[in-house]
Amino acid sequence: MSLHDRSGLGPNLDVEDLVVIRPDQLNDLIARLGDLGYETKGPTIGDGAIVPGAVRGTSDLPVGARDAQSPGRYRLEYSDDGHLFEWAVGARSWKAEFFAPRERQWRAVIVDGTLRFTEPTKSARPLAIIGARPCEVAAISVLDEVLMNGACPDTGYDARREGLFVVVAECTAPGGTCFCASMGSGPSAGPGFDLALLELDDADGHRFVVRVGTARGAEVMAGVSSTSATDADVAARAQALDRSINRMHRHLQTEGLAALLARSMESPRWDQIAERCLSCGNCTLVCPTCFCSDFRDTTDVSGAVERTRTWSSCFDLDHSYLHGGPVRASTSSRYRQWMSHKLSTWWDQFDTSGCVGCGRCITWCPVGIDITEEAAAIRGDDEAARAVHVEEEAR
């Protein structure tokens, strides 16, 4: 079956159409994506957390799982209700699929007195993600700006990103550290998905309202039996999303935030954060948009040379190494770099926020540093300082 085969079981669908499927039909959708040649991946349960993995049917998804998240804490709990998407996000984001944690760039061997290079071949099989979160789809768009849409695209990223099919699971159960509503990246899905699911389980039963995002999504859905969404389904979907926003207790005030941080480089708050920050780099590891990497050359006994790119972190001391020592030696300067990059200079560099509000950096910080709390504190200090300034001017 090709992607352009329109002979299916379902109706002809258009972008923005809403249909309803039952869990069995979600199973069919996953199978259909596999039949169409996609490698199907999605959230799975592993190591006591929700992690990306192979998904060949709904039973591979986190059936009945709930995640309890708070600063520095993450626990999975289980229910027997069979719900598939009643959790927020796990530690591992989807960035590793496109931007590998460790990747060889080239290998060189000496042939006839010069070096001959080989580059790794790129995988050709397109990926379908079933159950990415809206914030994660937003994060992929952010990474696209960094690694794909610039003057020098990263061909490895490009090759894996090419042909990606996204089934997003809109959020009905935001976690304790989520703040996507502040960042405009959730709980309903923005651009960048092919199909969006919203899970409902009420008097009308366990079902998914499917929103069609692209023509490709419509073609895939046409091969899966579905029913048109009723007014009750549409209302229940809207209610679920509203409830989701209301249940999100963390907020980040983004108005004027980039400029605020740009003028707060000498704020005393950075030193206060550094008293708690371990500069462990967990926040950068779990962040779905952090893209810093190291390039290292190694040799083996045959004389071959390899260059490998690995994820790195602006919390590493040698990240800012410059002839003889690091530029950012103090923890406060490194936290300042990370946070002001996310929320301020990312705009200068890529014309977008570097933060999508997934809350991972809060949950997985071993000491529970909360980016929303720190931004609010810096804003408070700034407002107080400006009030004093205005008062002085008035005298």
Next chain:
Amino acid sequence: MTPVVHRVVGRRRETDDVVTIQLEPVSGTRLEFRPGQFNMLSAFGIGEAAISLSGAPRDPGPLRHTVRDVGPVSHALCQSDVGDLVGVRGPFGSDWRIGDRSEDGRDRDTVVVAGGIGLAPLRGAVQELVAASRENGGRVFVLVGARDPSQIIFNEDLQAWADDGAYVDLTVDRASAQWSGRVGLVTTLLGRAPFDPARTRALICGPEIMMRFTARALVDMGVDQRAILVSLERNMECGLGWCGHCQLGPFLLCRDGPVVAYAGVVSDLLAERER
């Protein structure tokens, strides 16, 4: 990301820890560049480092890179012999924009201020400017500061530029027994040089604190902030804007720099610690 293999065809020691290597591609033609840009040079098996081009586009022949021995990669590059292979990726980054004319189209004075090995990325620009001044009459002022007389690089070039009509002045932080020249910071040379601040552009490269004080002194003398260019450095690893190491505030310096105007945010960045 794959380097182009070059062969070392010339090597010259400039100071006790600075070497200029000349590179020719093993096959193909020499890459095109503009003064102020840099290449990523690979010492195979050791690693890669960002090294500015110290040659001039107008000079035919091999690529020139002037390297100070400060770490494993630069050490290997400094140790390389004629015949050795070096990888080249580039050129990357912004340049000194020496072709830019002043707003009124008149020929300008160009003040080039270098601290130590900071003269390396400026050398190509000075070569071009001195050659152009014969045709367009724009005056060139080359002001060089070094820790001590043994750290002054390109002595023969400095003499040649002076012979070709450039104003050349030197100062050192610490004199030696043989030194009969000036002693003091490079900023002390600014007041002596007879350039016209109102129609001057400045190209500065050296330690950050030197660039900061030089730029401030030039602004105080009446030079337009926007006409002052500085060459900034952070840990360039990829040259492509992927790796994030060369961030300095809003800049990815491999992409947006290394040469940037001193005006605006740059003056703050140079004044703030650990940026």
